[in-house]
Structure formats: C-alpha cells, structure tokens
Amino acid sequence: MSKTAILVCAGTALAAVAAPSSASASAIARPQSPTRVVVDCFYHPQVRPATFLIACADGNNYLTSLHWSRWGQNAATATGRDVVNDCKPYCAAGKFHSYPAGVRLDRVRRWNGQSQHWQYARLTITYPGARPADTPRSMTYPLWS
Known part of the structure; x- marks a missing residue:
C-alpha cells in the first residue's frame, strides 16, 4: 500500500512539473507564419x-x-x-x-x-x-x- 501511495505521489509530482514545461515548449516551438x-x-x-x-x-x-x-x-x-x-x-x-x-x-x-x-x-x-x-x-x- 505504501509503495502504491509513493508511486501515485511521484507520478502526480512529475506530471505537475512536466505540464508547464511542455506547454511552454509547444508555445515556443509553434512557428509564426513567415x-x-x-x-x-x-x-x-x-x-x-x-x-x-x-x-x-x-x-x-x-x-x-x-x-x-x-x-x-x-x-x-x-x-x-x-x-x-x-x-x-x-x-x-x-x-x-x-x-x-x-x-x-x-x-x-x-x-x-x-x-x-x-x-x-x-x-x-x-x-x-x-x-x-x-x-x-x-x-x-x-x-x-
């Protein structure tokens, strides 16, 4: 049970950290129309x-x-x-x-x-x-x- 709780918490923390990074990366990577x-x-x-x-x-x-x-x-x-x-x-x-x-x-x-x-x-x-x-x-x- 404690292993599951640790994995859920770790996964949630990882998702929270990764979401803003990937969102801003996609905004930066989106090229403007030349x-x-x-x-x-x-x-x-x-x-x-x-x-x-x-x-x-x-x-x-x-x-x-x-x-x-x-x-x-x-x-x-x-x-x-x-x-x-x-x-x-x-x-x-x-x-x-x-x-x-x-x-x-x-x-x-x-x-x-x-x-x-x-x-x-x-x-x-x-x-x-x-x-x-x-x-x-x-x-x-x-x-x-």
Missing part, C-alpha cells in the same frame, strides 16, 4: 506594394496603382496599371503608355536564406484589354532573389 514578400530591383522586400518596377536598368516598365485582393502563402493577386515606354524612335525619346493589368505573384521560396521572409519568385501580368504592341495577352517574368 512573411511573404516581393523583392524589388534594389533587393528590398515589400509587402503589398502600390508600385513595382519591372525594368530595373532603365525604368521603362513598371506597375502602378496596385490594389491587392490576395496576399497568401502560395500566391498574391492584384489589379493595377502596367506603364510601358514605347521606345519610339528610341527609349529616351519614347512615350509612356498605361494599360489595365491583372498581376499574379507565385513560386514562393525562401528569400536570401532568411527564414522570416519567403519571396514570390515569379510575376505574371495579364492584360484584359489593350496591351503594348507585340505583347502577348499574358507575360511571365522571373523575379530577383
């Missing part, structure tokens, strides 16, 4: 940017007026305007034209080896109506990392 970002030309991570430069070298193509309807774990979607220089007769003398565009970001991967940021690595632009000359209805670009 931030999804799109990386710009200057390697700055952005979340839901209002504008996004596509042609980094010369600035002749960029997205503006972006309104994000989704910024999820696997993809982000927005509507906005694609502003493109026609480069006629050459880019420095060209005119900028603006086109309505749907934007999708996807192909999520770890950014620059940092666990707190995951980046969208691909950009797809879809034109619902007018679009730049010699441009298909949908264009896909790999993004910087």
Whole structure:
C-alpha cells in the first residue's frame, strides 16, 4: 500500500512539473507564419506594394496603382496599371503608355536564406484589354532573389 501511495505521489509530482514545461515548449516551438514578400530591383522586400518596377536598368516598365485582393502563402493577386515606354524612335525619346493589368505573384521560396521572409519568385501580368504592341495577352517574368 505504501509503495502504491509513493508511486501515485511521484507520478502526480512529475506530471505537475512536466505540464508547464511542455506547454511552454509547444508555445515556443509553434512557428509564426513567415512573411511573404516581393523583392524589388534594389533587393528590398515589400509587402503589398502600390508600385513595382519591372525594368530595373532603365525604368521603362513598371506597375502602378496596385490594389491587392490576395496576399497568401502560395500566391498574391492584384489589379493595377502596367506603364510601358514605347521606345519610339528610341527609349529616351519614347512615350509612356498605361494599360489595365491583372498581376499574379507565385513560386514562393525562401528569400536570401532568411527564414522570416519567403519571396514570390515569379510575376505574371495579364492584360484584359489593350496591351503594348507585340505583347502577348499574358507575360511571365522571373523575379530577383
């Protein structure tokens, strides 16, 4: 009888000591949802940017007026305007034209080896109506990392 009482008391004490430890360990071990970002030309991570430069070298193509309807774990979607220089007769003398565009970001991967940021690595632009000359209805670009 005394052996049973000792075992019950020891088991109860062990359970009391272990419960807070395992509860706090599970709270610590539970990872927060990593931030999804799109990386710009200057390697700055952005979340839901209002504008996004596509042609980094010369600035002749960029997205503006972006309104994000989704910024999820696997993809982000927005509507906005694609502003493109026609480069006629050459880019420095060209005119900028603006086109309505749907934007999708996807192909999520770890950014620059940092666990707190995951980046969208691909950009797809879809034109619902007018679009730049010699441009298909949908264009896909790999993004910087």
